[in-house]
Amino acid sequence: MNNKEEPIPHNELGRLAALKRYDILDSLPEHAFDDATKLVSYICGVPIAHISFIDETRQWFKSEIGIGVSEVPREISFCRYTIMESKMVEIPDTHLNERFKDDPNVTGGFKVRFYAGIPLTTPDGYNIGTLCAIDHVSKELNENQRNALSIIAKHVINQLELGTKNFQLDAQKKIAERAIQAKDSFLANMSHEIRTPLNAVIGFTDLLAQTKLDAVQKDYIDSVQIAGENLLLIINDILDLSKIESGNLIIETQPFNLKKTLKHVYDLLKVKVHHGIEFNLFLDADMPEMVIGDQGRLNQILVNLTGNALKFTEEGEVTVSVKLLNETEDHYSLRFSVKDSGIGIPQNQLETIFERFKQAEESTTRRFGGTGLGLNIVKQLVELHGAEIKVKSKPNRGSEFFFIFNYKKVKDSQTTPESFTDEKLGKLKILVCEDNILNQKLVKSVIQNFGFELDIAENGEEGIAFLSKNKYDLVLMDLQMPVKDGYQTTEYIRNEMNLAIPIIAMTAHSLVGEQERCYDVGMDAYVPKPFKQAALLEAIQTVMQKDVNAVKKRRMDFSYLDEMAGGDPNFKKEMIALFIEKIPAEVTQLEDAFNNNDTDKTKKLAHNMKSSLDMFMLTDLSACLAIIEQEAVLGTFTSEAADKINILICGINEVVKILNEL
Amino acid sequence: MRIILSEDNDILRKSLSFFLESKGFIVDQFSDGKEALNAIETNDYDLILTDINMPGISGMEITQYVRESLGSDIPIIILTSSGVEQTELDSFDLGANEFIAKPISPAVLLVRINKLLKTRT
Numbered sequence: 001m002n003n004k005e006e007p008i009p010h011n012e013l014g015r016l017a018a019l020k021r022y023d024i025l026d027s028l029p030e031h032a033f034d035d036a037t038k039l040v041s042y043i044c045g046v047p048i049a050h051i052s053f054i055d056e057t058r059q060w061f062k063s064e065i066g067i068g069v070s071e072v073p074r075e076i077s078f079c080r081y082t083i084m085e086s087k088m089v090e091i092p093d094t095h096l097n098e099r100f101k102d103d104p105n106v107t108g109g110f111k112v113r114f115y116a117g118i119p120l121t122t123p124d125g126y127n128i129g130t131l132c133a134i135d136h137v138s139k140e141l142n143e144n145q146r147n148a149l150s151i152i153a154k155h156v157i158n159q160l161e162l163g164t165k166n167f168q169l170d171a172q173k174k175i176a177e178r179a180i181q182a183k184d185s186f187l188a189n190m191s192h193e194i195r196t197p198l199n200a201v202i203g204f205t206d207l208l209a210q211t212k213l214d215a216v217q218k219d220y221i222d223s224v225q226i227a228g229e230n231l232l233l234i235i236n237d238i239l240d241l242s243k244i245e246s247g248n249l250i251i252e253t254q255p256f257n258l259k260k261t262l263k264h265v266y267d268l269l270k271v272k273v274h275h276g277i278e279f280n281l282f283l284d285a286d287m288p289e290m291v292i293g294d295q296g297r298l299n300q301i302l303v304n305l306t307g308n309a310l311k312f313t314e315e316g317e318v319t320v321s322v323k324l325l326n327e328t329e330d331h332y333s334l335r336f337s338v339k340d341s342g343i344g345i346p347q348n349q350l351e352t353i354f355e356r357f358k359q360a361e362e363s364t365t366r367r368f369g370g371t372g373l374g375l376n377i378v379k380q381l382v383e384l385h386g387a388e389i390k391v392k393s394k395p396n397r398g399s400e401f402f403f404i405f406n407y408k409k410v411k412d413s414q415t416t417p418e419s420f421t422d423e424k425l426g427k428l429k430i431l432v433c434e435d436n437i438l439n440q441k442l443v444k445s446v447i448q449n450f451g452f453e454l455d456i457a458e459n460g461e462e463g464i465a466f467l468s469k470n471k472y473d474l475v476l477m478d479l480q481m482p483v484k485d486g487y488q489t490t491e492y493i494r495n496e497m498n499l500a501i502p503i504i505a506m507t508a509h510s511l512v513g514e515q516e517r518c519y520d521v522g523m524d525a526y527v528p529k530p531f532k533q534a535a536l537l538e539a540i541q542t543v544m545q546k547d548v549n550a551v552k553k554r555r556m557d558f559s560y561l562d563e564m565a566g567g568d569p570n571f572k573k574e575m576i577a578l579f580i581e582k583i584p585a586e587v588t589q590l591e592d593a594f595n596n597n598d599t600d601k602t603k604k605l606a607h608n609m610k611s612s613l614d615m616f617m618l619t620d621l622s623a624c625l626a627i628i629e630q631e632a633v634l635g636t637f638t639s640e641a642a643d644k645i646n647i648l649i650c651g652i653n654e655v656v657k658i659l660n661e662l
Numbered sequence: 663m664r665i666i667l668s669e670d671n672d673i674l675r676k677s678l679s680f681f682l683e684s685k686g687f688i689v690d691q692f693s694d695g696k697e698a699l700n701a702i703e704t705n706d707y708d709l710i711l712t713d714i715n716m717p718g719i720s721g722m723e724i725t726q727y728v729r730e731s732l733g734s735d736i737p738i739i740i741l742t743s744s745g746v747e748q749t750e751l752d753s754f755d756l757g758a759n760e761f762i763a764k765p766i767s768p769a770v771l772l773v774r775i776n777k778l779l780k781t782r783t
Contacts, residue, residue, distance in 0.1 A: 563768050564677040566684045571677075578673050607715055610743055611671035614765035 006075060007084050011126060015083075018126035019053055022160050023167075025060050032159045033063040036131070036152050041065050043148045044116065044133040044141060051120070051156055053129035054083055066134075067110070076105060082117035083127040088146060091115040093138035114139045116146075118153045123161065131156060187242045191235055192480075196436060198235070199529040202228040203442040206533060207449075237373045240300075241356075244380045251384050255410045256295035258288060258334075262322060265302045272310055273318075279310070282321035288332050291407035297381050298405070302336065304374045305401045309340035316341030316398070330409050337402040344395040353391070354379040428452040428473040428544070433463035433489060434506070435481045439529070443476065443506075446533050450540075460484025464492055472501060474540060477523065479507040479514070487521050494522040502543035506531065556658055557617035564615070575615070576659050583612060587652050594628070594637065594645055603632035621651045663779060664688045666705075668698035668712040668724065669741065674764075678711070681768050682775075695719030699727060707736060709775060714742040714749065722756060729757035737778035741766060 009015055019025070033051050040049040048066035052059050059077040061070055074080055078100070082089045094100040094113055105112050114135035119127035131153045133141075141149070205228060209221050243249040266281040273279045302320065309318045318340045326333035345353060356376045382389040382403045393399035430452050434440050440456050447454045455470065457463035459481045467475070475493070479486035486505060493499050504525045505518040515526050525539040558572065565571040586609050593601040606629035613622040624644035631641040665682060669675040670693045679689040690705070692698035696718035702710065710728065712721035719727075721740050728734050740753045743764040750761045760774050 560765065561677065564681045566681065568680075568684070571680050575673055575677060578676070582672060604715075607743065608671050611669075611674040611764055614743075615673050615677060 007081050009084055009127065015126040015128060016055060018122050018124065019055060019128040022128070022164055024053060024062060024160060024163070025055060027062070029063065033156065036156050036159075037063040037065055039152055040131060040133050040149065043152075044135075044145050046114070046133045046135040046139075048110070048112075048134035049132060050134075051129065051131050052077075052079060053120075054079060062129075076103075076109075078103075078105070078112065078115055079117050079130040079132065082130045082132075083119050085119060085127075086121070088116060088118040088149060090117075090141060090146075092140045095138070110134070111136050113137050116141055116149065118149050120153055120157055120160075122157060184242055187239065191239050194235055195232075195529055196439070198228060198232060199531070200438040200442055202232065203446065203531070207442075207445050210449075234373075237377060240377050241373060241380075244377070244384070249381075249384065251297060252294040253292050253408065254295065255290055255292050258291050258322075258407070259283065261295050261299055262302070262320070265299060265306060266320065268303065269306050269310060272307070274310070274314070276315045277310065277313055278317040280317060280319040280321075282319060284321075284323045284334075286324045286327075287322055287334070288324070288407075288409070290410040291332060291334075292410055293405070293407045294385075297385070298336075301378050301381050301403075302338065304378045305338040308374065309338050309342060309399070309401075313340040313342030313398070318342075325404065332407050332409060333404060334407060335402060335404050337400055339398065339400040341398040344397050344399055345391070345393040346395050350391055350393060354389070428540070429471065430454040430474045430476060430540075431457060431463060431466050431470075431472045432476045433457045433460055433481060433486065434476070434478040435459055436478070439478070439506075446536060447476075449533065450537060458482075460486065460489030460492070463489055464497070467493065467497065467499065467501070474543065475501055475503045476527075477503050477505050479505055479518070486523075487517065490518075490521045490523055504536075504539050504543060556655070560617050561615055576662065579612065579616060580656055580659055583609070583652055584656055586612075587649055590628070591645055591649065594641065597637065599632040599635050599637070602637075603629055606632060616655070618651070618655060621648055621655075624648045624651070663708045664690070664706070665709045665711055665775070666698060666701055666707045667691045668695060668710070668716060668721065669693065670713060670716045674766075678766070678768075678771075682772075685772060687775075693717075695721070695724060699724055702728060703732070708779060710736055710738045711775075712738065712740060714740060714753075722752065725753065725756045725758050739771075739774060739778070 037049050037051055041047070048064075050064035050067055051062045052064075053062060054060075054074060054077065056074070058071045058074050059079055061067060081099070091097050091100060092114060094103070094106045094115060100106050100112075100115075103112075112134050114137060115132065116134075117130045117132040120129040120131060121127050131149065133149065202225070205221060205224050209218070209225065213221060240249065262281060262283060266279075270279060306318065306320055318338070321337045321339070323335045323337075324332060325335050354375050356373060378401075379389050385403075385405055387403045387405055389401060389403045391399060391401050428450075430447055432440065432443050432447070432454055434443060434456065435458055444454060444456065455466055455472075457466050460477075461483045463475070463477070464484070466472075477486040477490060481489075484492070486507075490503055493501065493503065502525070503523045504527055505523045506527050506529055507514065518526050524543040527536055527539045561572055561575055565575070586605060590602060590605045590609065593605060606625045610622050610625045610629070613625065624647050627644050628641050628648075631637050663686070665687050667675060667679055667682070667689050669678065669691070672693065675691050675693060679691045682689050690701060690707075692701060693716075695712075695716040698712065698716075699719055701707075702724070710724070712724050714721040721742075725738050725740065728736060728738065737760075738758045739760040739762060740758045741762050741764060742749060742753075753761050759778055762771060762774065
């Protein structure tokens with residue numbers, strides 16, 4: 001070692017680059033490497049073992065036993081010679097070795113007497129480090145031990161390779177995820193861009209169809225409507241697919257009326273049945289009326305399958321049937337089947353028909369149309385229900401698609417509330433926050449058709465200004481607006497202005513999770529664009545119904561009055577009219593007397609009113625009066641009486657409103 | 663049977679009259695105590711039904727006047743929304759025959775009226 005020339009491999013630059021690629025130097029300890037080191041120590045029966053890597057200046061130990069340091073300078077390392085070799089270097093006794101006998105780590109230091117080192121060679125041929133067994137006594141390895149060392153060395157390199165592959169994989173995964181995200185947002189944005197004008201097309205066509213048209217014009221408009229709706233279906237299909245793919249489509253579990261849903265599907269498609277086809281709906285007599293599940297998706301599946309059946313059947317019959325297979329304490333097992341006597345599907349294509357953009361024959365698209373997405377969506381929707389779609393078919397004999405769904409039973413308390421009955425909404429005043437001029441126009445016509453009044457705000461900021469100036473019954477809120485978007489505006493209305501006014505979101509965006517976000521910020525309903533008049537009206541009715549219900553939480557009890565009236569409806573009416581005529585005025589008098597601190601008058605009024613309220617069993621309001629009367633008797637009013645006055649005023653307003661509506 | 667009803671709450675008074683008339687009574691109704699007392703003085707009633715708190719003359723005053731000044735033992739039922747025990751005791755002291763707390767059960771009122779009229783005849 002005395003100033004001998006330092007050993008440097010001929011491919012040193014490439015070797016250092018290879019080492020760098022693994023990014024292993026100065027990394028944290030890893031079990032895989034420590035285990036390999038232990039294995040070396042066991043197999044060779046030595047107290048010192050290590051896995052190390054050698055860069056320009058040092059030997060760094062990835063894993064070691066019996067060394068106790070993390071690195072040593074390259075020029076004192078035995079291994080700097082080993083990486084010059086292609087095979088294992090074994091020195092049974094360093095004292096007998098010319099090169100090492102005077103080495104400081106032989107005479108002192110680590111007192112190396114036995115050394116066995118095997119180069120760690122990368123797949124591209126660089127010796128980047130070593131695997132070593134060292135002892136303080138001389139020894140000789142047997143053939144098995146030598147083989148074992150070579151194998152372990154290979155494993156160490158494999159481990160390194162695995163690390164880099166994992167790293168690359170991670171990077172690729174991130175790229176892929178970003179790409180999916182980009183695709184999702186592209187789809188969502190595209191759908192938005194397409195739906196916005198489509199919204200206008202369908203909406204205005206809807207309005208146009210209601211005007212006076214001659215037969216030819218009506219025919220044209222019908223065609224536009226059908227084309228528009230078909231286009232919407234295609235967009236919805238694509239969106240559904242992207243939702244399913246991204247795992248964001250959730251199967252709902254809500255009670256729904258199964259029979260009604262099936263009849264709805266039947267009625268919907270009945271109009272499309274060609275002449276000469278018998279279209280049947282067979283429902284098992286034992287089939288439950290109500291179940292818990294996803295009504296919308298079942299609808300979608302059946303409409304799709306039945307639509308196909310009708311499309312591919314020129315004569316014969318198409319039958320939708322449902323059979324109750326099994327019933328447990330809390331589940332129904334139902335078999336849904338759509339059977340036709342149509343063209344059928346060749347045996348070798350029974351699998352591919354469920355693939356995307358594949359129809360049984362290439363010519364199918366030309367003959368029958370369609371996106372080639374329907375069955376793929378159906379298959380995935382059925383699978384999301386934890387079921388499997390199956391098909392039986394013979395060419396020219398027909399096909400049967402069927403699947404078995406398990407629906408949870410509805411407990412009595414879960415039955416859906418009474419559906420909306422045509423309740424008069426009266427003349428609502430509506431605020432529309434919408435930036436798109438076409439949509440503004442459309443919403444305006446639709447709302448005026450309903451006979452409601454409206455104001456239009458160009459953006460959220462303007463909407464808030466309108467809200468603070470005027471009184472509205474309802475807000476229709478576009479989500480994407482300049483200045484303040486629909487979410488921000490809703491948050492402001494709910495949290496800053498503290499208004500409980502119903503807010504309906506309108507959006508052409510069908511982004512995953514958007515609906516939830518709307519409800520989260522405090523909106524009451526959600527209308528996807530392009531909206532149909534009926535859908536918008538239904539949403540308005542639903543939220544107003546909620547509102548009406550909130551007011552009507554007071555239930556009038558006329559049993560006392562009925563007893564007095566002895567069943568005479570006219571007398572009852574007369575008394576109600578009297579109540580409406582007298583009581584609000586008396587409440588105002590009471591309020592005035594209270595505000596003037598006129599205890600005597602307050603006492604008398606409160607006392608007198610109590611009898612009236614008792615007649616209508618308004619015990620809560622009567623109790624308020626009792627407290628007011630009591631305080632009046634004592635001669636001083638506290639904040640409690642003031643509270644009771646307020647409750648009384650609100651309560652009477654409520655009652656009068658209810659009585660007026662009778 | 664002829665009843666005089668003195669009650670200042672319109673809704674209650676009209677309802678009670680309607681109810682009693684539907685049961686076959688003739689009812690003269692007054693919302694003012696003084697007018698009621700005038701009517702009692704000039705007409706012949708079978709029963710007095712009166713609220714305590716009324717403008718003009720109270721039900722207590724009517725009772726006292728009927729018993730002391732007119733010396734009549736016509737049945738008197740006092741209606742009140744007061745939950746105070748003393749009011750009830752005072753009513754009986756002055757000579758009332760029945761004391762009914764509001765809200766009045768029409769059925770109970772009818773039973774009491776019939777009982778009073780029966781014991782009298």
